[in-house]
Amino acid sequence: MKLTFNLTETTYKGKVYRILVPAKSLKEVYLTDQGGHGSLLGNRSSWTVVAACFALLTQKKDFIIYLPIGRNDPAPLRTYIPWFVWHRKGDPLSHLVLCHHTRQLNRGDFKDMTKRLKASKLVSYHVNPFDFGADYTAPKEFSYKSNKDVLDIHWSSGICFIAGSAKNFRHLARNAMYISRFSGTYTGLSHIHLWETRHRDTVGHNLDFVYFNAKDWEVSVREKGIGYNPELYKPLD
Numbered sequence: 001m002k003l004t005f006n007l008t009e010t011t012y013k014g015k016v017y018r019i020l021v022p023a024k025s026l027k028e029v030y031l032t033d034q035g036g037h038g039s040l041l042g043n044r045s046s047w048t049v050v051a052a053c054f055a056l057l058t059q060k061k062d063f064i065i066y067l068p069i070g071r072n073d074p075a076p077l078r079t080y081i082p083w084f085v086w087h088r089k090g091d092p093l094s095h096l097v098l099c100h101h102t103r104q105l106n107r108g109d110f111k112d113m114t115k116r117l118k119a120s121k122l123v124s125y126h127v128n129p130f131d132f133g134a135d136y137t138a139p140k141e142f143s144y145k146s147n148k149d150v151l152d153i154h155w156s157s158g159i160c161f162i163a164g165s166a167k168n169f170r171h172l173a174r175n176a177m178y179i180s181r182f183s184g185t186y187t188g189l190s191h192i193h194l195w196e197t198r199h200r201d202t203v204g205h206n207l208d209f210v211y212f213n214a215k216d217w218e219v220s221v222r223e224k225g226i227g228y229n230p231e232l233y234k235p236l237d
Contacts, residue, residue: 001052001127005065006120012113017103019064019113023122026050029069030077030212031094033155040096041077041212044180051129051176053098057169060125061100066114070095070158076214095159098169105163107156132173151194153207160207179211 005020026049029042042050053065074092099105151164151172164172175192182190190211 001048001129002124003049003052003056003127004122004124006117007123008117008120010113010116012109012116013106017064017105017113018062019066019117020123021066021068021117021120022049022053026067026069027072028076028214029067030072030074031069031096031160032077032092033094033160037206037208038094038153038155038160039208039210041080041210042179043211043213047176047180047209047211048129051132051173051180052127054169054173054176055127055129055132056125057098057100058166058173059127061102061166063099064103064105065098066117067096067098069093076217077212080212080217094155097159097161099161099163100169101152101163101165103163105161107154107159107161110159110161111157129173129177132170132177153194162207175209179209 004023006023008019008021010017010019026042026046029040029046029050032039032041040050050067053067057063057065070093072093077092097105097110151162151168154161162172172194175194178192179190192209194207194209
């Protein structure tokens, strides 16, 4: 799979950062923060692209990948998580930032760094997320506090930051490919809880990977009445 990005190289507080932003917008990926517990949602093709981004960070540890998906229209989620999307103050969706933990990215600085993303050049990389298979079972070693290969997941200013090792991102690519290849139906919704996160130490956030196809969901609600309650799904005035 070929991934094309806009690459920006910038120096900030004496450190050089190389930031990749997908050249093609991911319009059908959604990231929500429900107060310490988030969900990353997407359809089959979107999850393949996200898996490829995870896979790329197993090879390119010096890069930061920025997915500005918080700009996507949250309306398709109205009948899926209405209590969150329509009743939360501020932006209902978040952006996503991925980086290797050795970059030691200061989350508080990144918002200022995004203002420098205008001067960029196109770059392309080939990665095969299918190499990571569909094994979504979290290795047992992720459960131990002494293991350093845990994910740090935090929200700051409407951005979700995921930092980890190459081992983490290999596993995330497998998780994402599982969602892409085995999307299932809405009576058996495919979703994965990321057990390898640092939430076991009560630090940071937890995150779920969820298959979501707006058109399929609308059909299921209309024809099967799955999860449908007209009172819940009224948009705010």
